[in-house]
Amino acid sequence: MALQSLDIKRRSATTTPPPGVRKTVELAKLIDISKCIGCKACQAACMEWNDLRDEVGTTTGVYDNPRDLNEKTWTLMRYAEVEPERGKLEWLIRKDGCMHCADPGCLKACPAPGAVIQYSNGIVDFHEENCIGCGYCVTGCPFNIPRLSREDSKVYKCTLCSDRVAAGLEPACVKTCPTGAILFGTKEDMLHHAAGRVTDLKSRGFAKAGIYDPQGVGGTHVLYVLQHADKPDLYCGLPSDPSIGPMVSLWKGAVKPLTSLAFGMIAAGAFFHYVIKGPNRVSEEIEKELEP
Amino acid sequence: MKNDSQYISRFTAAERVNHWLVALSFILLALSGLVFFHPAFYPLNQLFGGGVWTRILHPLLGVLLMVSFGLMFVRFREFNRITATDKEWLRHAREMVAGDDRNMPEADKFNAGQKVLFWLLVACMVLLLLSGIVIWRAYFSFLFPLVVIRLASVIHAAAGAGMIALIMGHIYMSIWTKESTDAMLYGQVRRAWAKQHHAAWFRQITGGGK
Numbered sequence: 001m002a003l004q005s006l007d008i009k010r011r012s013a014t015t016t017p018p019p020g021v022r023k024t025v026e027l028a029k030l031i032d033i034s035k036c037i038g039c040k041a042c043q044a045a046c047m048e049w050n051d052l053r054d055e056v057g058t059t060t061g062v063y064d065n066p067r068d069l070n071e072k073t074w075t076l077m078r079y080a081e082v083e084p085e086r087g088k089l090e091w092l093i094r095k096d097g098c099m100h101c102a103d104p105g106c107l108k109a110c111p112a113p114g115a116v117i118q119y120s121n122g123i124v125d126f127h128e129e130n131c132i133g134c135g136y137c138v139t140g141c142p143f144n145i146p147r148l149s150r151e152d153s154k155v156y157k158c159t160l161c162s163d164r165v166a167a168g169l170e171p172a173c174v175k176t177c178p179t180g181a182i183l184f185g186t187k188e189d190m191l192h193h194a195a196g197r198v199t200d201l202k203s204r205g206f207a208k209a210g211i212y213d214p215q216g217v218g219g220t221h222v223l224y225v226l227q228h229a230d231k232p233d234l235y236c237g238l239p240s241d242p243s244i245g246p247m248v249s250l251w252k253g254a255v256k257p258l259t260s261l262a263f264g265m266i267a268a269g270a271f272f273h274y275v276i277k278g279p280n281r282v283s284e285e286i287e288k289e290l291e292p
Numbered sequence: 293m294k295n296d297s298q299y300i301s302r303f304t305a306a307e308r309v310n311h312w313l314v315a316l317s318f319i320l321l322a323l324s325g326l327v328f329f330h331p332a333f334y335p336l337n338q339l340f341g342g343g344v345w346t347r348i349l350h351p352l353l354g355v356l357l358m359v360s361f362g363l364m365f366v367r368f369r370e371f372n373r374i375t376a377t378d379k380e381w382l383r384h385a386r387e388m389v390a391g392d393d394r395n396m397p398e399a400d401k402f403n404a405g406q407k408v409l410f411w412l413l414v415a416c417m418v419l420l421l422l423s424g425i426v427i428w429r430a431y432f433s434f435l436f437p438l439v440v441i442r443l444a445s446v447i448h449a450a451a452g453a454g455m456i457a458l459i460m461g462h463i464y465m466s467i468w469t470k471e472s473t474d475a476m477l478y479g480q481v482r483r484a485w486a487k488q489h490h491a492a493w494f495r496q497i498t499g500g501g502k
Contacts, residue, residue: 013331111328112343132343134328135429139441148429153344247442251449256330259453266457270464277391280469282488290484 010118012110024121028187029160029171030194031095032225033235034201034209035181038063038077038093042173042182046075049161049172069096071149071156075173078236084228094224094235095173095182098145098158100124102218105244108252109140122187122221125162128154140252142217142242160221190223197225216243300486300497302401302475310364311476317357318459324350325452351428358421365414371401372411377492378404398491405465412458419451 008018047053054072057065063079075097083089104124107116115130116137126137126146133153137146146155161171169175170184183190194211201209210229213219224238232238303311324346326333340346380397381404388396402410425432426444433441466472469489475481486494 013334015331111331111334113331113334130343132337132347133429134347135427135433136328136445138429139427139438139445144438153430245442247439247446251442251446256449257332260330260332263453263456263460266460270460270468273389273464274468277389280391280393282471282482282484286484286488290482290487 005117005119007120008117009120010104010107011114012107012116013113018117020120022120024119026187026221027121027123027160027165027185028190028221028223029100029174030183030185030190030223030225032181032183032194032197033092033094034197034206034225034227035179036093036095037179037181038079038091039178040077041176041178042095043073043075043077045172045176046158047073049164050074050159069145069147069157071147071151071154074098074156074158080234080236082234084231084234090227092227092235094238096145096236098124098160098222099143099217100158100160100221101142102220103244105140105142105217105248106137106146107140108244109136109248111136119162121165123160123162123165124221125159126155126157128156131155140244140248142239142244187219187221187223194223194225198229201225201227212238214239214242216241298482299480300483300494301479302481302486303479305479307364307367308476308479310360310367313360314357314364317353317360318455321350321353321357322452322456322459324353326456329449329453348430351424351430354420354424358417361413361417368402368410372407374404374407374411375400378407381405382408398495399489399493401490401493403490409458409462413455416451416455416458419447420455423448423451 004019006019006022007024008020011018052072052074054066054070057067059065060067064077066073066076069076075095078094078096080092080094081089082092100122101124102122104116104118106126107118107124110116111134112130112132115127115132117125117127119125131154133148133155135148135155137155138144138148146157148155161169161173164171174182174184183193185193191211191213198209198211206227208228208230210226212224212226212229212232224235226232226235226238228234232240323336324340327337327340327343327346328350334343337343337346340349377397378400381399384395384397385405387393423444426436426441427433427448436444466476471481471485472489474485483494483498486497
């Protein structure tokens, strides 16, 4: 067979099982915010590996550059200057990008078969050749990550370097991080390592340190170690309890197949009404009365 | 179509063209909208040149529908005022569907069922227009916060599905009630048909006579 994936767990807008005979171990990227120095090497490595060059932007008085994620910037350092306690300034720097949810809102929302793929290793990948540019994934994502390109009307986001990972390499950002703040391995190992980091942080005065692996989306395959896990919002608006949410669930849940069934019932009901009751014609009485 | 005394005029050419513009754009909208509704309907995208073309064309067709339905609204709204007789008619609608029309009060140019359909369609159109603008990524979505886009997505799908159901009913009624399509295709109906189905309107047109 040609090159193909046999380890697909879920495929957007597909109601039958995707090819999933090959089961791989669940992987995760661990971002230890307490070790990050904000050097942006990961951002540079991302654009280098993916061969993307964003526009050179303008300085707006903060380190964040570009100001937001976009179709050419799939990972972005976000800098927050916060005072979790009065008079105690902290510089919290978060590497933002796709979280690779176990229950991905983008995949659930996508109407195009095979435009969003989830591999059994946990990576959620966009296959842009199947993308129709509707932006539903943007609507469905609880982390506000996918970006619709104005040039080609396709959505782009972090792939967790699915191409590198498939060849047994770690993602480019992991490879380049000079402080070891970004690690990559099995999710089990990453959680284990993160737990050690949390213990260490707690011993250093960060009583609320913890792991960010939000269960509202079934857990993620990008994990954070947070100094203030009780207040994820401090980290440039990291959602405290992300989930697909009631509106997206209603929009993409069981209602639609049931409505589709209802269309069929209406058609069948109409047909049998006709067969049982016959057509509604002008009565003979009126026909005679108005005979010319 | 013969122009003798057996026939009376029901819809002008302009009204008919207007109706069929609405019908055509609605059918294209329903087929293209279903593509995004559920994977079972995704293959319908082939009618429009693929998924990307369906995404491009659907909102443009929506503009055509909104303009043509807007005109039809202005033309027909006067005939769709719901009266006390209409409420009586609706109470007996079940008997009529069961094949017994002896208790039906005399219907106007449009019967109460048609009037209710008209206003439900107006409601759907308003919801579809407003929510459609919000989820039109190419031009408008960036103006709205994510929660509004999510709400609009739900409303758009629900109103669209509701409208498909209403139009399925509308089409069936036109098949069930023989000769009613003549009115919208040729503009004229037989006097006997008018008296049978729209007696109040018939009396008004003919001045009570034959």
